[in-house]
Amino acid sequence: MDTIITRFPPSPTGFLHIGGARTALFNWLYARHMKGKFVLRIEDTDIERSSQESVDAIFEALEWLGIDWDEGPFFQSQRLALYREYSKKLIDAGQAYYCTCPPESLEQMRKAALEAGENPKYNGTCREKGLGPSGRAVIRLKAPVAGTTVLEDIIKGTIVFQNAELDDFIIVRSDGMPTYNFAVVVDDLTMGINTVIRGDDHVMNTPKQILIYQALESSLPAFGHVPMVLGGDRSRLSKRHGAVSVTAYREMGYLPDAVINYLVRLGWSFGDQEFFTRNELIQKFTLDNIGRSPGIFNPEKLLALNADHIKSAAPEYLARHLPGFLEKKGFIAAQGPFLNQVIETLQTRSKTLLDMADSAVFYYQGIVEYEEKAADKFLTAPYLEALELLAEQFENLNPFDQPNLENAFKTVMEKTGLNFGKIAQPVRVALTGKTASPGIFEIILVLGKSRVIARLRGAALFIMKRES
Numbered sequence: 001m002d003t004i005i006t007r008f009p010p011s012p013t014g015f016l017h018i019g020g021a022r023t024a025l026f027n028w029l030y031a032r033h034m035k036g037k038f039v040l041r042i043e044d045t046d047i048e049r050s051s052q053e054s055v056d057a058i059f060e061a062l063e064w065l066g067i068d069w070d071e072g073p074f075f076q077s078q079r080l081a082l083y084r085e086y087s088k089k090l091i092d093a094g095q096a097y098y099c100t101c102p103p104e105s106l107e108q109m110r111k112a113a114l115e116a117g118e119n120p121k122y123n124g125t126c127r128e129k130g131l132g133p134s135g136r137a138v139i140r141l142k143a144p145v146a147g148t149t150v151l152e153d154i155i156k157g158t159i160v161f162q163n164a165e166l167d168d169f170i171i172v173r174s175d176g177m178p179t180y181n182f183a184v185v186v187d188d189l190t191m192g193i194n195t196v197i198r199g200d201d202h203v204m205n206t207p208k209q210i211l212i213y214q215a216l217e218s219s220l221p222a223f224g225h226v227p228m229v230l231g232g233d234r235s236r237l238s239k240r241h242g243a244v245s246v247t248a249y250r251e252m253g254y255l256p257d258a259v260i261n262y263l264v265r266l267g268w269s270f271g272d273q274e275f276f277t278r279n280e281l282i283q284k285f286t287l288d289n290i291g292r293s294p295g296i297f298n299p300e301k302l303l304a305l306n307a308d309h310i311k312s313a314a315p316e317y318l319a320r321h322l323p324g325f326l327e328k329k330g331f332i333a334a335q336g337p338f339l340n341q342v343i344e345t346l347q348t349r350s351k352t353l354l355d356m357a358d359s360a361v362f363y364y365q366g367i368v369e370y371e372e373k374a375a376d377k378f379l380t381a382p383y384l385e386a387l388e389l390l391a392e393q394f395e396n397l398n399p400f401d402q403p404n405l406e407n408a409f410k411t412v413m414e415k416t417g418l419n420f421g422k423i424a425q426p427v428r429v430a431l432t433g434k435t436a437s438p439g440i441f442e443i444i445l446v447l448g449k450s451r452v453i454a455r456l457r458g459a460a461l462f463i464m465k466r467e468s
């Protein structure tokens with residue numbers, strides 16, 4: 001079997017949209033699954049709407065998602081000579097022709113067709129004129145006037161188009177720029193693309209592209225048109241439904257692996273499995289299980305899946321992503337065992353990395369900031385002795401491990417007559433500033449002896465000051 005070669009050809013007219021990312025992902029996963037190639041091509045022939053900023057944003061989003069490409073990025077704007085060469089080939093073979101019909105007569109044709117209740121079509125005035133190139137000439141494909149063009153779609157099945165409905169559409173504009181359908185075919189052909197998976201908003205373009213392949217006497221790639229991603233109200237996904245830019249999810253503390261897991265499930269399934277690691281997706285992804293109904297984007301589901309990925313990720317993996325979020329809060333978290341342990345205590349409690357960074361702040365504070373309510377309730381005189389005694393007990397603990405910590409607590413409980421529940425909350429506030437945190441022994445072990453003792457003494461001092 002030939003090597004599978006897929007592609008992602010975004011138009012750089014904005015950020016990478018969730019729907020576009022899903023298309024990229026399907027092509028990438030299929031290429032990886034088949035040990036094929038994935039090509040990145042930037043479709044920037046619409047100079048007005050394209051921008052370098054968008055190109056950069058697309059690269060950045062793909063890189064963040066971990067979607068890497070084997071060839072490219074190619075830029076259509078740098079391939080104009082190639083499109084010229086192919087249009088010349090078609091003209092020489094009698095498969096395309098120059099047309100100089102002025103805009104007014106095209107407009108008349110359009111009006112007449114609409115009045116007659118028909119689809120506007122070019123009437124073929126220049127089809128047999130044998131015109132040569134000229135400043136205002138466009139190039140049209142000499143399309144068949146009868147018969148059918150058949151799309152054997154991997155996802156949608158067979159779709160038959162009546163050629164009588166199609167017309168001699170433009171492949172090169174009067175300014176020499178190729179139209180989308182023509183550039184795509186020349187590119188896909190010359191890049192050896194044999195599998196085209198894209199949104200079904202392109203279904204109506206496909207018969208035109210098939211006609212161009214046929215005019216060039218080339219074999220067709222396999223086409224698969226994926227239903228669009230919709231919002232909860234079943235309209236096309238847009239800002240109204242929540243963040244639709246991929247990088248917005250990065251800023252909100254989502255993991256790239258969770259986002260790709262969620263995206264792939266918007267249109268592909270493997271039994272009723274919901275959670276997939278990246279490697280599992282590469283192993284299991286084929287085109288057979290792409291569904292025919294649209295994926296409905298559900299931000300809560302994505303959040304829940306993100307929480308699952310955070311829970312099951314290796315701390316070292318999260319350690320690559322978390323420090324950026326802490327830095328935004330003014331804390332430098334160096335790589336190393338401390339960071340990994342911090343993460344381990346927070347994995348089951350964080351839905352996003354932003355949550356995790358919020359909860360991790362106390363580990364990095366030089367001086368713990370007490371929440372007012374927490375301090376009012378728990379950093380008060382009745383607990384002063386317990387905090388001081390605990391600090392004292394901890395001084396002598398060797399090793400500073402869980403069994404010894406438990407004994408130290410027992411001693412303090414006996415001496416003060418307070419039960420564990422009563423002591424644990426002031427200790428928690430002393431160590432974290434808050435009334436909710438990971439397990440008390442977990443935090444004590446991660447913070448380590450000297451930090452714990454300093455924080456207990458700091459809290460004792462705080463109580464003495466406020467009581468005096």
Ligand code: GLU
Pocket residue numbers: 009010011043184197198199202
């Ligand atoms: N540039 C087109 C788009 O972004 C690509 C369509 C295709 O896959 O052929 O929609």
